Amino acid sequence: MMRVHQKIQQRVINLVADYDLTLAQFDVLVRLNNQEGITQQQLADRLLVTKGNVTGLIDRLSQQGLVERRNDPEDRRSHLLFLTDKSRTLLTEVLPPHKNQLHTIMDALSTEEQQTLLTLIRKLENSLD
Secondary structure (H helix, E strand, O other): HHHHHHHHHHHHHHHHHHOOOOOOHHHHHHHHHHOOOOHHHHHHHOOOOHHHHHHHHHHHHOOOOOOOEEEEEEEEEEEEEEEOHHHHHHHHHHHHHHHHHEEEEHHOOHHHHHHHHHHHHHHHHHOOO
């Protein structure tokens, strides 16, 4: 399982590098694309990393003009995270080839095999919770 994960991950790393992104930066942008306005702690929880790791990532993405921190009106100690127009444009460029890459990888399995794999992975993940 780890070898397959590493091979897939390396392909994604190579793809996003063409857009001057690291895998971690791409992951942040995709997460924020799915749910903007979350705190750094919420993002850290979703990425399964520490808040300190997220702070560094957000600092670099902010410097690149890809992520914006806004004060949380409900908690002055927190910032909410939002994509910028620049990152939205970037995602419209990188997401289609990324999705195509994943489809190509998964095409090695039939639709039934893909469903079975998904069911088994969810079962295994749930057993670890």
